[in-house]
Amino acid sequence: xxxxxxxxxxxxxxxxxxxxxxxxxxxxxxxxxRFVKPIQTDTDFGPLFAPGDSNNPLLYYxxxxxxxxxxxxxxxxKSISGTAKQIIIDKISSKKSDNVDYSEQRDFAIAxxxxxxxxxxxxxxxxxxIALAKLCLRLAWLYRNxxxxxxxxxxxxxxxxxxxxxxxxxxxxxxxxPEIYILYMIGELKRRLGAHNEAVQYFSAxxxxxxxxxxxxxxxxxxxxxxxxxEEYRTHA
Ligand SMILES: [Zn+2]
Numbered sequence: 001x002x003x004x005x006x007x008x009x010x011x012x013x014x015x016x017x018x019x020x021x022x023x024x025x026x027x028x029x030x031x032x033x034r035f036v037k038p039i040q041t042d043t044d045f046g047p048l049f050a051p052g053d054s055n056n057p058l059l060y061y062x063x064x065x066x067x068x069x070x071x072x073x074x075x076x077x078k079s080i081s082g083t084a085k086q087i088i089i090d091k092i093s094s095k096k097s098d099n100v101d102y103s104e105q106r107d108f109a110i111a112x113x114x115x116x117x118x119x120x121x122x123x124x125x126x127x128x129x130i131a132l133a134k135l136c137l138r139l140a141w142l143y144r145n146x147x148x149x150x151x152x153x154x155x156x157x158x159x160x161x162x163x164x165x166x167x168x169x170x171x172x173x174x175x176x177x178p179e180i181y182i183l184y185m186i187g188e189l190k191r192r193l194g195a196h197n198e199a200v201q202y203f204s205a206x207x208x209x210x211x212x213x214x215x216x217x218x219x220x221x222x223x224x225x226x227x228x229x230x231e232e233y234r235t236h237a
Contacts, residue, residue, distance in 0.1 A: 011035035011055045012105060017063055021080055021088055024067035027103055031057045043225060044156075044188045046141035054105070056145065058138050062114040064102035068093040071117035075131040084125035091124055092117075108146055115139040130172040130182075133162035137185075153193060160189035180209045184218040188225055196233040200226060 014027035035055040038047035049056045064071045069092040080088075102114055115135065122132050140155035163186045166172050172182065187202030206212065206222035213219075 014103075019065035019068060019070060020072055020076065020078060021070040021085060022065060022068040022093075024065055026066055028063050029060050029103065029105060031055050031060060042141075042144075043221065044137070044141075044185065044192065046137075046144055049145055054107075056142075058142050058145075059106045059108070059111040061138050062111070062118045062135070064114050064117060066101075066103060069096040069117070071114055071121050073118060073131065073135055075134050076118075076122065076127055077125075077131075080125060087124050088121060092121065108142065111142060112139070115142070128171060129162045129166035129169065130177055133159050133166060133185075136162060137189075156189050157193055160186055160193065163189070178211060178215060178218075180206055180211045180215045180218050183209065184222050187222060191225060191229045191232070194236075196229050196236075199229045203229065 009032070011031055012029045013032060015030045016025065017028055018025050036057055037049075037053070037055070039050050040048040042048065047056075047058070062071055062073055068088065070088050071092075098113075100110055100113060102110065106114070115138070118135055119132070119139075121127075122135065136155045136159040140152045140159060143149075143152035143155065163182050167179070167182050167186065172179070183202050183205045187199045187206065190196075190202060191199035203222040203226035206218055207226075209219075
């Protein structure tokens with residue numbers, strides 16, 4: 001028997017989630033992967049979407065709990081200490097005044113608000129640097145999509161700092177986030193920020209990394225971006 005489809009498949013669907021902080025159950029939108037069609041992917045892996053294409057999964061990366069206001073991503077810690085919980089309750093939950101519904105379709109302004117809330121929550125709870133790096137990187141990509149270069153660079157800079165801290169502290173899960181990826185990202189973000197010497201140091205570290213033959217993608221990209229950095233340096237020197 002053929003199951004009759006009663007409605008057209010929509011790009012967005014509701015994902016059930018449970019708040020990491022207060023355990024409240026709610027739904028948040030996600031974009032079905034078949035509708036995700038970036039026109040280009042940048043050298044820092046940032047996707048660019050055609051103007052007017054609202055099926056951008058970056059808009060839904062941050063989850064905002066409607067009950068307590070805690071805002072987080074899939075990369076944030078899965079359990080929160082009692083002290084951190086109390087800080088969120090004092091600084092976020094008790095001051096919750098906005099009536100924005102984050103569980104519905106989001107435009108740029110709502111997504112931006114959700115990201116900034118998550119940055120604030122992450123700072124308050126001393127979230128892992130790698131989680132904050134990925135958060136700031138995605139917010140930078142969103143700014144790139146709307147052509148706001150100064151905010152893009154501001155958040156690329158935060159992302160670079162957080163990636164550097166996670167590398168220095170060796171505080172990341174190498175299965176999810178290989179060290180060679182982190183080194184490449186720092187190099188590429190430094191290049192975009194005009195820090196040519198630092199960029200070259202990190203690209204060089206990628207080409208000498210023990211995992212380079214396993215991750216040839218990053219090795220090849222690092223070589224290519226290293227050459228580009230040298231060219232940029234010559235033209236701007
Ligand atoms: Zn909550």
